[in-house]
Amino acid sequence: xxQDNNKNAxxxxxxxxxxxPVVRGTEGDKAxxxxxxxxxxxxxxxxxxxxxxxxxxxAITYLDGNDxxxxxxxxxxxxxxxxCLFIEVAYLLIHGHLPNKTEFDDFKYLLRRFxxxxxxxxxxxxxxxPNAPPMSILSVMVNSLCNYYPEMSDDPLENINMAATRLISxxxxxxxxxxxxxxxxxxxxPRPDLxxxxxxxxxxxxxxxxxxxxxxxxVAAVNKLLILHxxxxxxxxxxxxxxxxxxGVNLYASIxxxxxxxxxxxxxxxxxxxxxxxxxxxADGNDFKKYIDKAKDKSDPFKLxxxxxxxxxTYDPRGTIIQEACDDLLSLLNISDPLxxxxxxxxxxxxxxxxxIERHLFPNVDFYSGIIYRAIGIPTNMFTVxxxxxxxxxxxxxxxxxxxxxxxxxxxxxxxxxxxxxxEFVPMKDR
Ligand code: CMC
Numbered sequence: 001x002x003q004d005n006n007k008n009a010x011x012x013x014x015x016x017x018x019x020x021p022v023v024r025g026t027e028g029d030k031a032x033x034x035x036x037x038x039x040x041x042x043x044x045x046x047x048x049x050x051x052x053x054x055x056x057x058x059a060i061t062y063l064d065g066n067d068x069x070x071x072x073x074x075x076x077x078x079x080x081x082x083x084c085l086f087i088e089v090a091y092l093l094i095h096g097h098l099p100n101k102t103e104f105d106d107f108k109y110l111l112r113r114f115x116x117x118x119x120x121x122x123x124x125x126x127x128x129x130p131n132a133p134p135m136s137i138l139s140v141m142v143n144s145l146c147n148y149y150p151e152m153s154d155d156p157l158e159n160i161n162m163a164a165t166r167l168i169s170x171x172x173x174x175x176x177x178x179x180x181x182x183x184x185x186x187x188x189x190p191r192p193d194l195x196x197x198x199x200x201x202x203x204x205x206x207x208x209x210x211x212x213x214x215x216x217x218x219v220a221a222v223n224k225l226l227i228l229h230x231x232x233x234x235x236x237x238x239x240x241x242x243x244x245x246x247x248g249v250n251l252y253a254s255i256x257x258x259x260x261x262x263x264x265x266x267x268x269x270x271x272x273x274x275x276x277x278x279x280x281x282x283a284d285g286n287d288f289k290k291y292i293d294k295a296k297d298k299s300d301p302f303k304l305x306x307x308x309x310x311x312x313x314t315y316d317p318r319g320t321i322i323q324e325a326c327d328d329l330l331s332l333l334n335i336s337d338p339l340x341x342x343x344x345x346x347x348x349x350x351x352x353x354x355x356x357i358e359r360h361l362f363p364n365v366d367f368y369s370g371i372i373y374r375a376i377g378i379p380t381n382m383f384t385v386x387x388x389x390x391x392x393x394x395x396x397x398x399x400x401x402x403x404x405x406x407x408x409x410x411x412x413x414x415x416x417x418x419x420x421x422x423x424e425f426v427p428m429k430d431r
Contacts, residue, residue, distance in 0.1 A: 013041050027062050029054075044414045051310070054234075055411070056242065060093060060397050061233045065311035070318065072231055073097070081321050086226040087111060087168070087196050090393035093231050094164055094400060107165065114169035115190035115199065117177065118148045125181040134385045135263040137178040138171075143256035145170065160403070163251050164396045171392055172196070175385045176203030197222040200389070205377060218376055221329045222386075225369060228318040229387050231394025235310075237261035237268065241395045242402050243411040251399055258395045259388050265305065268387040270366040271373070273305035275380050278339040278346070278370075286342060288349050296355045304350060306367030313360035322368045326375075335375050343368060 007022040009032045018041055021033045031054050038044045047053045062071045070077040073092050080089055084098075091099045091107055099107060121144060128137055149166055173190055180187050180203075188206045190199050198214045201222065206212035232238070241258035245251075262268035281291055295304040309316055330337060347363055350356045366387075373383050402408050 011037075011041070013043055016041075025057075027064070038414070044416075046416055050239075055239060056234065056402065057405075058233065058398065058401060059096070060401060061231045061394070063233050063311055065309070065313050068312060068314045068317045068320075070232070077228065077317055078321065081224050081227050084227060085196070086223045086230070086390075089227045089230050090168055093393045093397040094161075110162075110165045111169045111196060112190075112192050114166045115173055115192075117170060117173050121145075121148060122177065122187065125177055128178075128181070130182055130184070132182075133263075134175070134178050134182070134382050135259060135269075135388070138174060138385055138388060139256045139259040139263075141174045141178070142167070142171065142259060143253055146250050146252040149252075160251065160396075160400050164393075164400070167252065167255065167396065168392055171389055172200040173203065175382070175389060176200060178385075179204055179379070179382060195219070197226065201376070217329065217332045221325055221372055221376065224325050225322070225372060225386065226390035228321060228365060229390025231391070231397065235267065236264070237391065238395060238398050241399050245399045245402055246408060246411040248410075251396065254399050255392065255395050258391075262388055262391065263384060268366075268384045268391070270305050270364070271370045271383040271387060272380050274343075274366055275339065275370040275374065275383070277305045278342045281342055281346065282338060286345070288346055291346070292349055292353060295350075296353075304346070304356075304361070306364055307350060307356070308359070308361040309364045312362065312364065315362050316364040318365040319363045319367055322365065322372065323363075326368045326372050329372055330375055333375055337371055337374060339374070340368075340371050343371060 009020040009022055011018045011020055018037075020037070023031050023033055025031075034045055045053075060073065062074070063069065072080060072089065073096055075092070075098075080092075084092075087107060088099060088104065091103065095103075121141065124141065124144065125137070145167065149163065177187050185207060188203045190203060194202055194214060197219045201218060202212055202214055234242075237258040240261040241254045244257040245254040265273045277291070281288065284290065291302070291304070294300045294302040295307075326340065329335075330340065347367070350361065355361075369387075370380070370383050373386060374380075378386060
């Protein structure tokens with residue numbers, strides 16, 4: 001990031017000119033620095049939903065929504081998804097470079113070592129109702145980690161790498177244990193001989209009466225999905241992690257807040273909503289027109305889940321990779337899912353409809369991911385937990401970057417007040 005000395009923006013307000021510095025990113029992003037605007041002019045900016053607000057400088061993820069480009073630390077998502085292990089990508093996001101053999105072995109060793117949960121924490125699961133939403137459990141459990149591993153409250157910058165590794169390791173144990181508890185099944189502990197994704201699948205699906213076969217093609221599909229979800233610059237949950245972290249809160253509590261933001265159906269919860277929508281269309285005799293019309297009807301809150309994106313105005317590159325992975329996995333497992341055909345037909349109809357064309361609405365990362373999760377046996381209410389497992393290294397990397405940046409300030413937007421002007425207080429007897 002550099003200040004572009006050759007360029008300034010001139011703003012004229014109340015007959016006076018104000019010069020605002022222009023800053024540029026390494027990939028040519030242009031921004032007008034308005035940080036002194038209120039002080040110098042008495043005016044603030046108003047940007048509901050932050051459609052046009054850069055909240056930070058970041059060197060982690062590059063996203064070009066017009067050309068459908070996504071890169072982590074400069075590497076193309078297509079290449080990372082094809083060639084890397086998820087934990088390699090996690091390391092890349094957090095540390096800024098791909099790990100060499102020694103770094104990778106050390107990271108793997110710690111991930112194995114940290115995989116257990118403190119046994120006291122396991123009792124927490126007994127006190128959630130059986131139908132408690134897994135995202136709520138995940139957020140509570142991650143928040144609770146700071147009580148058992150308080151190193152982050154002592155010296156966050158010193159201990160971040162250890163806490164990050166601990167969290168990446170334990171989150172899959174928490175996720176799998178919450179699933180087992182919801183079924184009333186015995187917990188399956190992590191195994192040192194299995195890799196990150198294989199271990200997670202085994203903890204989810206192994207049963208004393210029916211040992212789980214960890215199939216490499218299933219492990220590969222989960223690995224790819226986690227990589228594709230690993231970071232996406234300043235989305236809603238990541239901005240939440242940063243906002244909470246900017247107040248000086250520890251890593252676990254900040255990530256817990258991010259998990260809650262991800263839960264929403266407009267964000268990570270869309271993967272569950274997509275499958276619910278496809279099932280509804282299926283049950284309705286594949287009446288596509290009805291659902292397309294509903295999505296276009298402004299008086300109807302229904303939207304086509306898994307379609308549209310704040311930044312992408314073309315195909316979401318993650319969606320393209322997931323679609324291919326979905327076809328590959330279903331054919332390898334010899335599964336025919338009617339929802340896949342419905343999704344394909346719905347996509348085709350939407351992409352040829354003027355409403356979707358004019359608004360540049362394309363399938364996003366959530367449109368096909370649920371079909372892969374179904375094929376693997378992940379229950380629908382765990383889909384967003386899978387997203388959280390993937391997004392975790394991105395949240396950590398963004399939190400770390402923010403904490404290490406000496407220019408960081410507490411996040412504190414302003415508002416345009418639209419309430420009552422001053423009123424005299426009325427005692428209760430006179431109201
Ligand atoms: N179905 C129907 N209309 C839509 C949709 C949709 N899925 N998405 C956007 N629109 C319309 C919207 O009504 C608006 O129309 P108009 O200009 O006539 O008012 C126009 O397209 C622009 O949409 P917007 O709501 O202003 O866009 P946004 O950037 O504020 O919202 C979004 C982005 C992702 C929340 C939205 O597209 C959406 O609700 N999609 C469905 C939920 C979804 O799939 N979310 C996952 C996003 S990707 C993964 C992630 O971030 O977690």
